[in-house]
Structure formats: C-alpha cells, structure tokens
Amino acid sequence: MTLTVRDRGLSRILRGLRSQRAVLAQAGVQAGESQRAEGEISNVQLAVVHEFGSPIEQIPARSFMRSTVDEQSRKYFRLLLKGVRRTVDSRGRQPIETTMGQIAEVMAADIKKKIRSNVPPPLSPKYARRKQAAGKGSNTLFWSGQLLNSITPRVEKL
Numbered sequence: 001m002t003l004t005v006r007d008r009g010l011s012r013i014l015r016g017l018r019s020q021r022a023v024l025a026q027a028g029v030q031a032g033e034s035q036r037a038e039g040e041i042s043n044v045q046l047a048v049v050h051e052f053g054s055p056i057e058q059i060p061a062r063s064f065m066r067s068t069v070d071e072q073s074r075k076y077f078r079l080l081l082k083g084v085r086r087t088v089d090s091r092g093r094q095p096i097e098t099t100m101g102q103i104a105e106v107m108a109a110d111i112k113k114k115i116r117s118n119v120p121p122p123l124s125p126k127y128a129r130r131k132q133a134a135g136k137g138s139n140t141l142f143w144s145g146q147l148l149n150s151i152t153p154r155v156e157k158l
Contacts, residue, residue, distance in 0.1 A: 027108035029044050112148055115147065
C-alpha cells in the first residue's frame, strides 16, 4: 500500500502567512492623543466614565465601545477573513497591516456612529434641561464633539 501526498497549495499559503508579523487593530480613544480643549479630565477619562458609568457622580453606563464591538464582531471577523485571503493570494505582497488598518477604520466609524445614536439610558431631566439651555441638544454622549473626534483607529505591530 502506498500513500501519496500532493501539495495543492498549502505550502504556499503557509509561507505567505509565516511572512506576516502579528498585528493588532484598535479603535477608540487613544491615550496621549486625546487632550481636551475644555474641562479638567482627558478624553480617555471621559470615555471611561461614559463606558462604565460613575455611581458617585450619578452617571449611568452608556457603553459605546464595548457594545459596538459586541454588535459588529461578525462584520469585523468577515473583514479579517477577506483580508487574510487577499494576503495569501498575493503571496504576502498585500501585508496584513493593510487589512488591519481597514478594520480599525471601520471600527472607529462604527464607534462614532454609536456615539451619534443617542445611547440609552436617556439623560436625567435635570441634565437634559441644562444641556438644552446651553444649546447642546439632547444626545446622551455629545456635548462639544471632542469625545467623538478623539475616536481614532490604530494598528500596532506586536
């Protein structure tokens, strides 16, 4: 009995993948890049307060990053699979960093869309009146636009 093994492209795929470096796609408020023009806290601190809430300050959690990733994770996975296929098909000429950069851009856009969506729970009546009086509308996560504009994509090589 003889066993014959034929390589139908697996070695090419493995070579293409081995040539790639590990890369991490991130989107959110990046530390060191998010100073606020107004207020006493950074955009990172503000994002943490909104994402997890602050019981002491009576601010409820309004997740805009974790919830977005949870809701869109299948889309990000599909984008990753397409990118890996392109990397393999191009024999490494399209680096995986390109795909990860595209995923990070999509993640950042999705997070910004979530911020604009008026994340529940609604504002307290007292705070809603204060915002309206200041001409800032009724969106739960939007005052000056600084938090929204601090959402950026980043690709990190590991």
